[in-house]
Amino acid sequence: MRNWMIAKNGIECPSCRFRFDLWKGGCLHFKCTQCHYNFCGGCKQPFYQGSECAFSDDCGGKGLHAHHTRDCFYYLRDWDVERLQQLLQHNGIEYKSDISEELSGPFEGLFKVQSTTFKMHVVEKTERKEEENTFNEMEDKEFLVRIINANLLDPADLYTDKEMEAELQRWNVTIPEISVEERREAFLQNLQMKIKQEIPLFVNPD
Known part of the structure; x- marks a missing residue:
């Protein structure tokens, strides 16, 4: 099984396309040995050092980090x-x-x-x-x-209300408030739709 996993699911550098025949089970942070690009082995999102990341002012205190998409193995x-x-x-x-x-x-x-x-x-x-x-x-x-x-x-198809709120917060998207006349089921459906419309699966934090 593991040999099949490596052969089929090796990790490719999104910058220079060099391929690593590695299993993703461990740390997902990779630094390409060829071009030295830092990226996530799951979603290919880049890693940035603190304030070098332009996504948010909060990134300055995070150290080396990536903004993983919600479908990432991370x-x-x-x-x-x-x-x-x-x-x-x-x-x-x-x-x-x-x-x-x-x-x-x-x-x-x-x-x-x-x-x-x-x-x-x-x-x-x-x-x-x-x-x-x-x-x-x-x-x-x-x-x-x-x-x-x-x-x-x-x-997001299976997210709980807490998970939907966390996803919106993660990408700095305003969480709407439930109205008095709105049923909770409809509210959660709207939250899910907001996530899918405003936070695509392939997100570039830049």
């Missing part, structure tokens, strides 16, 4: 596997768990379709050490996030 790795699967189901992306076959030829076109089937790496967790469980769970998450990103799925 955020989605904190979701559990079940929630990532739910996002795929919500958008009509079919899947199934299957340990009887290897990940091979049929997966060549996996990331170019809107409805597909993929196989999750499933093992008996009771037979593993705790660190092995964590490692394989992160592999599964990265695999799922790769499908989510390839199909341009928006995590």
Whole structure:
């Protein structure tokens, strides 16, 4: 599974296109060994040092940082596997768990379709050490996030009200107040629409 993850999901520098055959499970901050560009291995957003970032006055006190998009592995790795699967189901992306076959030829076109089937790496967790469980769970998450990103799925579809407020605050978008006559369900739908309209999945903080 891990060899497949590296071969298919290696990280490419958005500046010079040099490719790193690395797994995204660790730190997402990369500095290209060829052009020395600092970027996120998940969403390709640039890293800036403090006040060099033009996005906000608050950036001056942040040190080296990036403004990750909400569909970046930086955020989605904190979701559990079940929630990532739910996002795929919500958008009509079919899947199934299957340990009887290897990940091979049929997966060549996996990331170019809107409805597909993929196989999750499933093992008996009771037979593993705790660190092995964590490692394989992160592999599964990265695999799922790769499908989510390839199909341009928006995590905001499953956001709670607190998550929607946090996303708006993160990008300095004013959070509207709920009116007296507005039902909460309608208000949350408007929040979600505001996020999708004003904060696209591919955001340039400059």
